[in-house]
Amino acid sequence: MNKPIIQFKDFSFKYDSQADPTLKHINLEINPGEKILLAGPSGSGKSTIGRCLNGLIPNVDHGELKGTCLVNGKDITKASLFDLSFTTSTILQDSDSQFIGMTVGEDIAFSLENDCFTRETIHQNVDRWATELKLKDLLKQAPQTLSGGQKQMVVLAGVLVDESPILLFDEPLANLDPATGLKTIQLIDQIQKEVNATVIIIEHRVEEVLARHVDRIVLISDGEIIADKAPNALLHQDLLESVGVRSPLYIKALEKAGVDLKQLPDISSIDALPEEKNIAEKLQSWENKQVPPKQKTEKQPLLTLKNVGHRYNKLQKHPLHDVNLTINQGDFVSIVGQNGAGKTTLCRIICGFIENEGQAFFKDQNLADLSIKERAEKIGYVMQDPNQMISQKMIFDEVALGLRLRNVPEEEIKDRVYQTLKVCGLYAFRKWPISALSFGQKKRVTIASILVLEPELIILDEPTAGQDWKTYTDIMNFLRELNQRDKTIMIVTHDMHLMLEYSKRSLAFANGQLIADTKPIDLLTNADLVKEASLKQTSLFELAKHYNLTDPNAFVQAYIDSEEASQHA
């Protein structure tokens, strides 16, 4: 039998600044060459396990440690950060903190230079991965100026060139567009097979990770391992949603249609589902019973964009240009598309952070006549990276900041902040410093700090990236509620299901251009647009195709309608 490469024995860890342990009695063995998905709700301790594997615990994050953790035979309490850097390559959740080089090329090369390879080997390797990951055009760009998804791919390239025995990916998909996300999962699979690495993936997007074989899913909740099983066994147990992690959509659809999952031997992928006629009939008859919800009509224009665009510098290949559209009062719009297409750039222009080549009007007012502060009264913007927004030490103060600046009385501030913290799943942490939060929790603080102000137009840049399913649902339902009270919502997202379920209108971007402004379902029906904007059909569509249903898109729409109806019930 193989000797485990990772071994936790009755391992507990308490951060110095915490009263209680974050990890409790962890017993986990991972063999060389295994591929593990570590899943669990936000704040459950997934990244903390990751930090043990790469030596950040106990070398950087200090605390009280009990039991043992051996990584490649080394006891983490005795190994230095440097020792473990040869064993474990990590993609951190917060990619900004991981850049070392002045340019993308330097950054990818850095891990190899560290390992004393020749210049030629370094060049060949950087070239191979930059080509594979479509980063060649960006090699001379400063990492800090990349889009969120581009940053993620650069960090990924840095790990892939390194070829360490353990590859640890902490939410590798969080900022990637759907097509690139799938490609990344395929690449991780390919690399693992090439070098027989041990792979640990921490991800909320369970369904996407399961697009390729995974040996085991380790499910963690409140610092404890509550399941450690092959995907099929775990999915049959229905444990994911009980701890707030989203089950694959196709499984939920089968359940809704009344299919008895216990009778199906393998539900770990759509391809493994038996092609039985009675399952197809159940799905079809369920679809036929769904009733579409009523749509609101008659809307007033709120934000009008005329030839909007921005070029960061002369080198930029596809600057955002000539965006023409009108957002109406009460719209719920998703902004989707390829990494680096210009989605965040559009948000920055609307908020007045960068120059606009065209014109933008809020109702009849030219936005160019307003200061950033005046715009912020009307338009709230939740940035992609929470660290760029946070300025206070304590959670309460961060969320209260905007209200204090507007001289709202302290008593009212307290009520509003508490109510918003509840919606964002942060009420229990209301007296905590922000430094003691997980990444997903920090992101929620920034969402709360904008929601509390209730501006007329709320723009959120990937608000649900890295959030668990429960928080995702709470946040999205709150946004839906605000929308029903006539607030206008624009969401940048790579989550196709979010786009379908919550937004009524989608703007798709590719290479600096608005390529579609249409109903979400119509966007996904158009194969050319899907390809151009780097999108992906959901597993609901694949399920409908697998069972030869009459109209797979109608099935997807029926599922979305039924979800919306159940939220209103």
Ligand SMILES: Nc1ncnc2c1ncn2[C@@H]1O[C@H](COP(=O)(O)OP(=O)(O)OP(=O)(O)O)[C@@H](O)[C@H]1O
């Ligand atoms: N540097 C730190 N100092 C003190 N406490 C911390 C620190 N980092 C994390 N924690 C605590 O440990 C808990 C688990 O954090 P961790 O980052 O492991 O969660 P996670 O499961 O990866 O969550 P997410 O999905 O939100 O990233 C947090 O709720 C927080 O209370």
Ligand SMILES: Nc1ncnc2c1ncn2[C@@H]1O[C@H](COP(=O)(O)OP(=O)(O)OP(=O)(O)O)[C@@H](O)[C@H]1O
């Ligand atoms: N400060 C900057 N300086 C130079 N180039 C920049 C800067 N910020 C963004 N860019 C470039 O502009 C393009 C658009 O970036 P933007 O962040 O708007 O993309 P995005 O569609 O939001 O991508 P993602 O889905 O990856 O977040 C990218 O190619 C990016 O590298």
